[in-house]
Amino acid sequence: xxxxxxxxxxxxxxxxxxxxxxxxxxxxxxxxxxALATLQAAAASDKNPHAPR
Amino acid sequence: MKRATExxxxxxxxxxxxxxxxxxxxLTWFVAPDWSYQPDVAAPLTRKLxxxxxxxxWASFAAYLVTFVMGLAYLNERDLKFDRPARAAxxxxxxxxxxxxxxxTFWGIQxxxxxxxxxxxxxxxxxxxxxxxxLWLTFAAYLLLRRMIDGPERRARLAAAFGCIGFLAVPAxxxxxxxxxxxxxxxxxxxxxxxxxxxxxxxxWILLWSAVTFLALFTHLFLQRLRLLxxxxxxxxxxxxxxx
Numbered sequence: 001x002x003x004x005x006x007x008x009x010x011x012x013x014x015x016x017x018x019x020x021x022x023x024x025x026x027x028x029x030x031x032x033x034x035a036l037a038t039l040q041a042a043a044a045s046d047k048n049p050h051a052p053r
Numbered sequence: 054m055k056r057a058t059e060x061x062x063x064x065x066x067x068x069x070x071x072x073x074x075x076x077x078x079x080l081t082w083f084v085a086p087d088w089s090y091q092p093d094v095a096a097p098l099t100r101k102l103x104x105x106x107x108x109x110x111w112a113s114f115a116a117y118l119v120t121f122v123m124g125l126a127y128l129n130e131r132d133l134k135f136d137r138p139a140r141a142a143x144x145x146x147x148x149x150x151x152x153x154x155x156x157x158t159f160w161g162i163q164x165x166x167x168x169x170x171x172x173x174x175x176x177x178x179x180x181x182x183x184x185x186x187x188l189w190l191t192f193a194a195y196l197l198l199r200r201m202i203d204g205p206e207r208r209a210r211l212a213a214a215f216g217c218i219g220f221l222a223v224p225a226x227x228x229x230x231x232x233x234x235x236x237x238x239x240x241x242x243x244x245x246x247x248x249x250x251x252x253x254x255x256x257x258w259i260l261l262w263s264a265v266t267f268l269a270l271f272t273h274l275f276l277q278r279l280r281l282l283x284x285x286x287x288x289x290x291x292x293x294x295x296x297x
Contacts, residue, residue, distance in 0.1 A: 003096040003163060010102055010159035014109075014152050018270070021148055025277045032284040039291035046295075 059276055066273035073266030077104060080259045096163035102156045103256070108263035110153035110185070112271040114223050116146025117192070119275070121220035124213035136209035139216055140199060141278035145271055147192045154189060157182065165237055181230040181238040188222035195219055 001009075081104050088097035123139035126132075161176035176182055195215050202208040230236040 001159075001162065003098045006096060006159045006163050007098040007101065010099070010156045011105075013155050014105060017148070017152060017155075022274070022277075025274070025281060029277070029281050029284060032281065032288055036284060036288050036291060039288065039295060043291065043294060 059279070063273060063276035063280065066269045066276070069269040070266060070273055073262070073269055077259075077263050077266055080104070080262060085256065085259055095166065096160075099160055099163040102160045104259055104263045106153055106156040106160055107260065108267040109149050109156065111264055112267035113146045113149035113153055115268065116142045116149060116271055116275065117188070117216075117220050117223055120146060120195075120216040124216040124220075127209055127213040128217070131206075131210075133205060133209055136205070136212070137279060137282050138275075139209075139213060141275050141282060143192055143195055143216060144278055145274040147189070147196060148274070149267070149271060150185070150189050150192065154185065157185075161237075175237075179237050180233050181226055181236055184222055184226040184229050188219065188226065191215075191219035191222060 081101050085101060085104065088094040088100050091097070094100060119142035120139045123135045123142065127135040127139065158173075158176055161179065161182065162172040165175045165179070166172045177186065195212060198215060199208060199212050202211060230238040230240050
């Protein structure tokens, strides 16, 4: 393996790994926040069924 | 720490990481020395991994230190509030450790190729690299163990003990290259560093910049992971409340 390939592979793999992990965390946080909001809204409407949805 | 303060730090460290990496790219290409003019440097371009490899390793060691301290606190107090940061830090530490191993492997293949052995075998038979591989495997097992054990108390207790024992590989890796004469790995910082691996002031400043950048990255990922763990628990509690 030559110098350029070595550097490009190491740099590319590192950048891809970090970017993928950060994107995964952000996506998961957004999905969980949505799920929590839905569950909380459902719980609130169960307590007060006449409340406007 | 208050949730709002934690959120502010999480966002500030994300910006710090972004600015840090842009600055690091500039410093790596335009300020760092051009090693291609030195005949004794086998791979001048790969040597630029100097600004990514040690900093990612140091940040992973800082993460494992958090797991160690939180594990000790859990074993002492038996309070689950210490388990969450221990888990978050272990996961982020494992990721940064992977970055250090990937960059180190490519760098080692290029730098140590002149020893005459097959290059990958040379890298993975180096004592310090071996200790760091053991550290990486230990924390891979730590994360698997957490998934396999039911019951939060039992899981937290075993994980805390495992994390504390696993952390011992961090000081071991620090000592290996300093105490073993057979070690090929240069030590550029801390007590007992190799005089022939001494870096110039210029390179020293870039190394400091990269260390601060990776520390900001660790802080951001750690706080983001903590936030996720808290959300997962809140969703689980809300589902439990909903179910009859």
